[in-house]
Amino acid sequence: MKADIRVALVGNPNTGKSTLFNVLTGLNQKIGNFPGVTVDKKVGYCTLPDGRRAEIIDLPGTYSIYPKSQDESIVFSVLADKTNPHTPDLVVIILDASNLKRNLLLYSQVADLKIPVIVALNMMDMAKKADITIDVDLFAKKLGVPVVPISARKVEGVDQLKTAISFANKIALQEDSIDVSAIAPEMVAAISRELHIDNPYLALQFAHQHETITFLSPAENERIEALEKEFSFNSQKAQGAETIARYAFINDLLYDTVKKPVTAQDETFSNKIDKILTHKVLGFFIFFAVLMFMFQAIFSWSAYPMALIASAFVWVQDSLHHILPAGPLTSLLVDGVIAGLSGVMVFIPQIAILFAFISILEDTGYMSRVTFMMDKLMRKVGLNGKSVVPLIGGFACAVPSIMSTRNIENWKDRMITILVTPLVTCSARLPVYTLLIALVVPNRNVWWLFNMQGLALTGMYVFSLVSAIVVAYVFKFILKGKERGYFIMELPVYRMPRWSNVLYSMYERSKAFVFQAGKVIIAVSVILWVMASYGPGDRFAKIDQRYSQAQYKQTMSADSLSRAISSAKLENSYAGVLGHVIEPVIRPLGFDWKIGIALITSFAAREVFVGTMATIYSVNGSAEKMESVYEKMHEAKNPQTGQPVFTLAVAFSLMMFYAFAMQCASTVAVVYRETKNWRWPAIQFAYMTVLAYAASFITYNLLK
Amino acid sequence: MRLSQLEVGETGIVKEFTDLEMSVKLMEMGCLPGEPIKVERIAPLGDPIAINVSGYQLSLRKREAFTIVLQ
Numbered sequence: 001m002k003a004d005i006r007v008a009l010v011g012n013p014n015t016g017k018s019t020l021f022n023v024l025t026g027l028n029q030k031i032g033n034f035p036g037v038t039v040d041k042k043v044g045y046c047t048l049p050d051g052r053r054a055e056i057i058d059l060p061g062t063y064s065i066y067p068k069s070q071d072e073s074i075v076f077s078v079l080a081d082k083t084n085p086h087t088p089d090l091v092v093i094i095l096d097a098s099n100l101k102r103n104l105l106l107y108s109q110v111a112d113l114k115i116p117v118i119v120a121l122n123m124m125d126m127a128k129k130a131d132i133t134i135d136v137d138l139f140a141k142k143l144g145v146p147v148v149p150i151s152a153r154k155v156e157g158v159d160q161l162k163t164a165i166s167f168a169n170k171i172a173l174q175e176d177s178i179d180v181s182a183i184a185p186e187m188v189a190a191i192s193r194e195l196h197i198d199n200p201y202l203a204l205q206f207a208h209q210h211e212t213i214t215f216l217s218p219a220e221n222e223r224i225e226a227l228e229k230e231f232s233f234n235s236q237k238a239q240g241a242e243t244i245a246r247y248a249f250i251n252d253l254l255y256d257t258v259k260k261p262v263t264a265q266d267e268t269f270s271n272k273i274d275k276i277l278t279h280k281v282l283g284f285f286i287f288f289a290v291l292m293f294m295f296q297a298i299f300s301w302s303a304y305p306m307a308l309i310a311s312a313f314v315w316v317q318d319s320l321h322h323i324l325p326a327g328p329l330t331s332l333l334v335d336g337v338i339a340g341l342s343g344v345m346v347f348i349p350q351i352a353i354l355f356a357f358i359s360i361l362e363d364t365g366y367m368s369r370v371t372f373m374m375d376k377l378m379r380k381v382g383l384n385g386k387s388v389v390p391l392i393g394g395f396a397c398a399v400p401s402i403m404s405t406r407n408i409e410n411w412k413d414r415m416i417t418i419l420v421t422p423l424v425t426c427s428a429r430l431p432v433y434t435l436l437i438a439l440v441v442p443n444r445n446v447w448w449l450f451n452m453q454g455l456a457l458t459g460m461y462v463f464s465l466v467s468a469i470v471v472a473y474v475f476k477f478i479l480k481g482k483e484r485g486y487f488i489m490e491l492p493v494y495r496m497p498r499w500s501n502v503l504y505s506m507y508e509r510s511k512a513f514v515f516q517a518g519k520v521i522i523a524v525s526v527i528l529w530v531m532a533s534y535g536p537g538d539r540f541a542k543i544d545q546r547y548s549q550a551q552y553k554q555t556m557s558a559d560s561l562s563r564a565i566s567s568a569k570l571e572n573s574y575a576g577v578l579g580h581v582i583e584p585v586i587r588p589l590g591f592d593w594k595i596g597i598a599l600i601t602s603f604a605a606r607e608v609f610v611g612t613m614a615t616i617y618s619v620n621g622s623a624e625k626m627e628s629v630y631e632k633m634h635e636a637k638n639p640q641t642g643q644p645v646f647t648l649a650v651a652f653s654l655m656m657f658y659a660f661a662m663q664c665a666s667t668v669a670v671v672y673r674e675t676k677n678w679r680w681p682a683i684q685f686a687y688m689t690v691l692a693y694a695a696s697f698i699t700y701n702l703l704k
Numbered sequence: 705m706r707l708s709q710l711e712v713g714e715t716g717i718v719k720e721f722t723d724l725e726m727s728v729k730l731m732e733m734g735c736l737p738g739e740p741i742k743v744e745r746i747a748p749l750g751d752p753i754a755i756n757v758s759g760y761q762l763s764l765r766k767r768e769a770f771t772i773v774l775q
Contacts, residue, residue, distance in 0.1 A: 102734040243731040376749040491761040
């Protein structure tokens with residue numbers, strides 16, 4: 001879409017930047033990528049009062065133009081790269097009126113880049129409540145830029161902001177904040193001269209950030225490097241001096257424009273809540289209750305919509321089978337593509353519900369308190385206070401949980417969280433475990449009240465959490481962090497969540513999942529469909545021939561005949577052949593080729609195991625599938641020894657395999673989406689497969 | 705006196721920093737020399753701590769608070 005003016009939204013975290021973005025653009029927004037990095041680029045459109053179209057780009061929240069993470073480095077890159085077609089014509093800086101001092105640091109840095117700027121003074125209502133009075137006219141006069149008081153939450157002042165955007169100057173008129181050239185005068189002059197930069201602050205920033213920004217040529221980079229050496233430039237000392245100078249400017253600016261109450265209210269509302277929510281005992285109790293509620297909600301609230309989506313797709317598949325002529329193309333469309341699409345869509349309820357919760361936790365400010373409380377504990381195992389939510393969410397489903405790791409700023413902590421989250425027992429493992437436990441664990445009570453099957457299942461859940469923590473601890477030593485680990489974090493004041501933000505977040509995350517991870521999932525389902533429905537050579541034709549003989553038609557009912565054909569075809573399909581091929585490899589785990597086929601077909605999703613077992617053992621009926629699968633598997637005998645196939649050792653070995661193996665194409669796809677690099681899903685797949693094999697091998701040999 | 709030595713409710717004024725890299729980050733967050741600081745609370749497990757500085761609440765680990773020298 002073409003736009004008449006490009007506007008960038010810049011501001012500190014927790015200033016209501018995203019709220020303003022949503023208010024300005026509505027649902028008219030899309031998420032893309034910044035080239036080369038794993039940062040989402042949020043762009044939306046809005047019509048100005050004069051009829052022109054403005055493209056609004058929401059830049060990641062940051063406290064300073066000096067980046068501390070990859071997200072934050074985008075801000076300077078977008079603002080400073082004059083050759084980029086996405087460089088904004090105008091920057092709208094959102095300042096929290098109730099906390100101007102710290103917010104103004106970023107303003108003064110961006111203003112000194114001499115891009116046209118408008119200040120949106122957000123949270124005016126909060127400032128009023130705290131008895132802070134701001135002389136907006138004087139403030140605007142001292143800065144030399146338009147200042148629009150707004151309250152994005154209450155949608156107040158947004159029209160005035162749009163008007164200000166449409167009247168914005170094409171050239172920067174703001175007053176200088178500090179004397180930039182005083183910081184490193186000779187070097188700044190030299191860089192400005194050689195790179196033809198007319199702005200001293202931009203020249204200084206190039207000296208600080210030339211190693212991370214991508215738009216400088218190698219020759220320019222080398223020159224800056226050489227000039228830094230020549231004038232013995234110390235980046236950190238220079239930055240420190242600059243920050244002190246900027247705060248002096250800010251104090252001078254606020255001195256006669258902002259009046260705060262003389263006696264600070266020592267017991268604010270937020271403090272009172274914190275006394276309870278971060279209390280030594282009560283704090284953990286409440287947090288545990290919140291997590292349990294979240295987990296229950298993802299589990300139970302999503303059950304109905306998921307069943308609805310699944311049955312809608314089954315209906316579509318059945319109808320298409322009736323409408324379209326039978327043949328390989330129809331089968332590809334219905335059993336491959338549409339089945340894959342169903343596998344994508346079915347995740348939406350869980351994603352939407354988890355992100356509703358996360359959005360509320362973030363919006364209210366509770367997430368920062370969770371990090372505050374859990375940091376010490378989680379740091380010991382190489383995780384972050386914020387890793388708790390994805391790990392617990394992983395009990396429902398790893399896919400939305402991995403998407404939620406995005407709010408972990410530290411790269412290493414985030415990667416470890418992503419790597420271990422799929423180890424936690426997700427809901428797709430539940431049918432596999434229930435089936436296998438029912439096969440080998442007696443349905444009996446021990447110590448009067450504990451059901452043995454229930455104990456085994458609980459054991460699997462606890463075991464999964466322990467293994468995730470142990471693996472995280474190991475990765476803590478393997479992964480090399482690029483950033484020095486530190487924890488300097490704002491604890492924002494408690495606020496009511498904004499429900500429209502919650503809805504946006506549910507919509508935006510679901511959409512991102514469907515469009516970005518969806519492709520991989522559909523591709524994998526199509527491949528698996530091909531593998532399960534075609535066989536090498538004329539094997540399939542021979543099966544059809546054999547079963548069309550009169551003896552079968554006479555002795556078997558039509559139903560059991562078609563089941564026998566399906567079963568025979570699956571055995572002779574590529575998946576079946578592969579099952580035979582891998583049998584020597586999985587034999588030490590106690591698995592035969594039939595289990596091998598199930599392992600292959602359930603690569604797309606673990607719960608497919610049950611369905612494949614049903615086909616292999618040609619189970620009839622779908623209503624009581626679980627029970628009938630159970631019976632068939634119970635009766636299954638090893639043809640050589642005559643012993644049951646599913647012994648205690650095999651069943652537990654299989655459960656261990658499913659506990660560790662990455663049998664989930666959706667997780668692989670979403671890890672790729674979140675890391676934008678195939679290396680991470682590959683590492684994850686490799687370590688999980690190795691662990692799965694080892695754990696199964698040990699389990700089988702111990703119990704045999 | 706270091707910031708990490710303050711108890712809950714105690715106040716101090718920032719004098720200087722012992723770690724250059726950390727000082728740059730702390731100053732950006734409004735934790736500058738001459739700025740008054742109050743320890744608001746300590747996390748249930750004893751680390752990190754929450755302080756009031758420049759009109760808002762900031763949390764940092766004790767190890768980081770140790771780099772802040774008070775007047």
